[in-house]
Amino acid sequence: MKGSTTMKAASLLSTLFASSALAQDKYTDTKTGIEFWRQVVSDQQTPGGFEWGYALPGEPTGANDEYIGYIKGSLESGRQGWSGISHGGGMPNALLLVAWPEKDAVKTIFAYAGGYVAPDTYTGNANITQISSTVTDTDFTLIYHCQGCWVWNQNGAEGSQLPTSEVQVIGWAQHDKIFSGTWVQHNKGQSQFGAPVADARNAKYSDWVKLGPPTGTPVPSPSGSPTASATPTPTACTGTPSATESYDYIVVGGGAGGIPVADKLSESGKSVLLLEKGPPSLAQFGGTMGPEWVTSNNLSRFDVPGLCNQIWVDSAGVACTDIDQMAGCVLGGGAAVNAALWWKPVDIDFDYNFPTGWKSADMKSAVDRVFKRIPGTDTPSMDGKRYKQEGYDVLSGALGADGWKYVVANNQQNEKNRVYSHSPFMYENGQRQGPLGAYLPTALARKNFKLKMNTMVRRIVRDGGKATGVELDGACGGIIKLNPGGRVILSAGTFGSSKVLFRSGIGPKDQLSIVKNSAVDGPTFINESSWINLPVGQNLDDHTNTDLVIKHPNISFYDFYKAWDTPPEDDKTAYLSKRSGILAQSAPNIGPLAWEVIKGSDGIDKQLQWTARVEGPGANDTHHLTISQYLGRGATSRGALSINGALNIVVSKAPYLQNDADTGAVIAGIKSMMAAIKKNPAIEFQVPSANQTVEQYVASLPKTPQARRANHWIGTAKIGTDSGLTGGTAVVDLNTQVYGTDNIHVVDASIFPGHITTNPTSYIVTVAEHAAAKILALAGSGSGKPTSSAAPVKPSAKPTPTQASNTPVPPKSSAKPTPTGKPVEAWGQCGGQGYTGSTNCVAGYKCQTENQWNQWYAQCVPV
DSSP: OOGGGTTTTOOOHHHHHHHGGGGEEEEEOTTTOOEEEEEEEOTTTSTTOEEEEEEEESSOOSSOOEEEEEEEEEOBTTTBOEEEEETTSSSBTSEEEEEEEETTEEEEEEEEBSSSSOOEEOOSSOEEEEEEEEEOSSEEEEEEEEESOSEEEETTEEEEOOTTSSEEEEEEEEESSOOOSBOOOOOSOEEEEEEEHHHHEETTHHHHTTSSSSTTOOOOOOSSOOBOOSSOOOOOOSSOOOTTOEEEEEEEOOSTTHHHHHHHHHTTTOOEEEEOSSOOOSGGGTOOOSOHHHHTTTOOTTTOGGGGGGGGTOOTTTBOSSBSSOOBOSTTTHHHHSOOBOOOOOHHHHHHHSOTTOSHHHHHHHHHHHHHHOOOBSOOSTTSOOOOOHHHHHHHHHHHHTTOEEOOTTTSTTOOSSEEEOOOBSEETTEEOHHHHHHHHHHHTSTTEEEEBSOOEEEEEEETTEEEEEEEOTTTOSEEEEEEEEEEEEOSHHHHHHHHHHHTTBSOHHHHHHHHTSTTTGGGOOOGGGOBOOOTTOSBBOOEEEEEEEEOTTOOOOOTTGGGTSOOHHHHHHHHHHSOSGGGSOTTTEEEEEEEEEEOTTSOEEEEEEEEESOOSSTTOTTEEEEEEEEOTTOOOOBEEEEOTTSOEEEEEOOSOOSHHHHHHHHHHHHHHHHHHTTSTTOEEEESOTTOOHHHHHHHSOSSHHHHOOSOOBOTTOBSSSBGGGTOSBSBOTTSBBTTOSSEEEOSGGGOSSOOSSOSHHHHHHHHHHHHHHHHHSSOOOOSSOBOSSOOOOOSSOOOTTSOBSSOOOOHHHHSOOOTTOOBOTTOEEEOTTOOSOOOBOTTEEEOOTTOSOTTOEEEEEO
């Protein structure tokens, strides 16, 4: 990458562990004589460089919760800048330490963030004692004694990373201004590295801790408390529900599962309420987030494919704040923020993973319906061209030379062994659509459907096993009731649905006890006699991500991050006027995709997917291709998630490479890919390094979410016939109904029993289609009409990301029909069922009515 965009994508985590091995050493401070294990981050990864080191007691202490640390942070002109570390590896749910210069001294502060939000001042018991410090015009150093730093507790949100394993994962970040009491996004890079515990232990530790001021003397924090970032998190809804408001179906979560299932349920004529905790995303539904060149053209950041990676740079108001992993909390969920890869499901994924009634033959009609609505495209630019394909050409050429076969992925979806392809995307007319564009407009056109955004559900209200409504959280408050015979469907994702179940008294007893003892939910938590003991949160799975990095002179990096504010004028014009060019493609220039099946030592076929993208770990990596291996179907390693006292969801057990069979498949797959790459002698391997074997490389990568996640989380409310009520592993039955309940369902990735071949979005939509049919077939489906004393609320103005919205802003031209005959602007609505505005378009554009992405919305597109 170029310039200050270094590592903003936060996508090369495992790569960094490997490349950083060359920059790890033993360092002795000449002033104090303290010997540190040290990590050196080069100025290619962060301007001016960064160093961190630590020393641990020779033997674990009683609390095992202290260390001596060393920070060397780089400064800009005028001694500006701060440097920080995370004691947990990632930013969320970990103790953060930030240091910066003030004249000739160094100041520090502890902070904590429950999610991807501006941190708060840490209120726990961590203590720092400075041993020595120096400040120059170009950098500062700090040696300090940190006590209570490997275990943290922020108002009940607990976490730890004790030095008891082989490696601790440490995160770092830098900014070019000193800390002034207001948190801003780090802009000089951030990442993680692995710190080997054994190399940091030293018998001299007890002498070194005596070098500084008396133990317990804290370093003063800056005056004033840190304040939130300038970009606030969206607020909850502004009003409470009507006392008489009730519905036949309440769907919680407006993502890839919730939107389709709500749409399909509303087709029945029954009353349906869809609740989304986040703000609108796409502009046609009221989304307004994005740079000026986008928003001034009736678009949002989520519409433009080339801006999709921006979530790793600027996630305020977009990422969920109550989980410790990156996830989208906006209308559309992950389908609004991801790279929009769109794969036709592979038959064996259903046949291998899913129970009776959910096999590939059972799912075929649902797959057909989904792909009729969302066919996808592997040429998202509307001029039919693919841009900057040098990375694709280099890798695909090597694969072809090694005998791998080219396929058109969604035409030959069941061919997934030693094949490669271009990637299909859920884009239409050069913009993101997917389940948002294909299902939500049809639901919104029905009078029996209602959508509320910025509305978070606290818990399901139930009487024994029968749900009677949902209670809203935050500023909303109040209860929305179910009609007699009604049902609640949780579609809040692997993390979100688990959280609602926990807060509703459904889950393992140890997790429900945490909720019972929490300050927020404890006083009103459901009585223990009504708890439903199910393995919610268990069976957590994710694609295990392992990166390779290669270099070739023909590969050319395009700076999508710079394009956020200042895209090249020609690229901006091509996109805005014709929805063409590189900005119509997903960042960071994805492709090719490749697949291979490896027979595991346990006899199970292990499915691997390789996803290539043009970027590397360093600031000047302009000719690099990162190739991420995802271990999917057939992996048997599983993890777990938990809820903490602050009611945040955390990964408590990582699901990566817990056995030799899974690990061996990853190693075999890397060797196979490397053998293919070597068919092109001009390709240079960057990761693994030349002095590492594949086995050494894989062993060097911590098995943590920070190092190995693909963010394709599934499995925590598993579907199956072995009820968790009687010691089995399933949370929901074959109708997606939660065991032990009469009318509570889960429909999202959390019901997947095991992982699949590809990115999961299309599978989630397909499962939602199939589940909706099963739910509708159940007896007792309600009255068919919403009951409410108040008419549906219509917004008086387009909501901003921080406003509440009980109904979405409809597509622009349908809110106030264009006067008959007046030309509609480029990309505006010009037709669709129920549309009454003008069907004329401005010169050079036509109203696309054929092959449009759904019958409810037609756009003015270039002639």
